[in-house]
Amino acid sequence: MTTDRNATGLGRTPGLPEEHFVHDGLITKHPVRAVALAALRPAPGELLWDLGTGAGSIAVDWCRTDPACRAVGVERRPERAANARANADNLTLPGQFEVREGPIDELIDALPAPDAVFIGGGLTARLAERCMEVLPPGGRLVVHAVTMEAEVVIADLHGAHGGELFRLGIETADRIGRLRGWRPARTITCWNWTRQADRAGEQ
Template identity: 50%
Template sequence: MIIDRDCALFGTSPGLPDEAFASDGLITKRAVRASALAHLRPLPGQLLWDVGVGAGSVAIEWCRGAVGAQAIGLERRADRAARALENAERLAPGGAFSLVLGEAHDLLPQLPAPDAVFVGGGATMALLADAMAALRPAGRVVVHGITLEAELLCAEAHARWGGHLSRLQIETLEPLGSLQGWKPARTVTQWALTAD
């Protein structure tokens, strides 16, 4: 596995190769991750909450994106939490990433206020309301969803708080028999907001 804690190999720009992360297949893919990070805008010394951290790809790239940027990953599954910690050990600057295991609604009140929040799965309106209430001034939020329910939640969040609502469709070139063809990935609904 690749080791690049000091960002000497890949640099600090978002969009590390998906293969750099150990995952169970559920990972925010490279192009979609880069879009999320463009909205989250890692800044020096700022804190990200990554809710449903999974492989840790967004949180790790946040930590790489600015000097002193830190991320707290929240994950309810022990296997994914262990994988995120392993990925951070190889790819995040030392001490920049920490992880809390458990249910997000129980954990959020115990955490320091974030400058940005990313929710890659499992979002609810109650969770988003808690995240919005905890955000520091000029905080940023990005929510991704691939299910109809998540898309409806993003639309409801957009109606309630404003921001930007997008659908991201990425296709990659892959072999199709002896030829080449475009293979679409699942469409991702993205709600992004910068708070006042």
């Protein structure tokens, strides 16, 4: 666990290593986070919804890019919400990252209007489409999935609304006895979508 609220020690570049977070092992790995933040494109003063926030790592990386960035995370599991709050306290400025605990579909209507949305857990087609509806022109939606069920949802959303769809695989060097080899992480299916000024021209 690390304390670096003003980003002077670890910098502002997205992709903070997992060792700096409180987590239960289920955390978006830092190379994947860097790719997600590149698509979310945080700008000063913007607000992110991090839905299914888990340890809050996406929201933390978003907030650390600029002191004026803010995030609201939603997490239904109390122990993970507690981890996200600890990470908010340790790695972001006071008031930057708020964690709300409970089911996403029960809390989403009370959230402040977002500039960007990341869905890392709890994905349904209705949730994604609700997020698309509330985003302003230029707003970004990024969805990551690791299950086959979520991949089906993403494929259908891409077919209906366009955007960018790709799969991301990461392999890390690891020991195999006295030698070394590559240890693959779970492949991530990624869908990035941007709200256009004219819905007829959405991409």
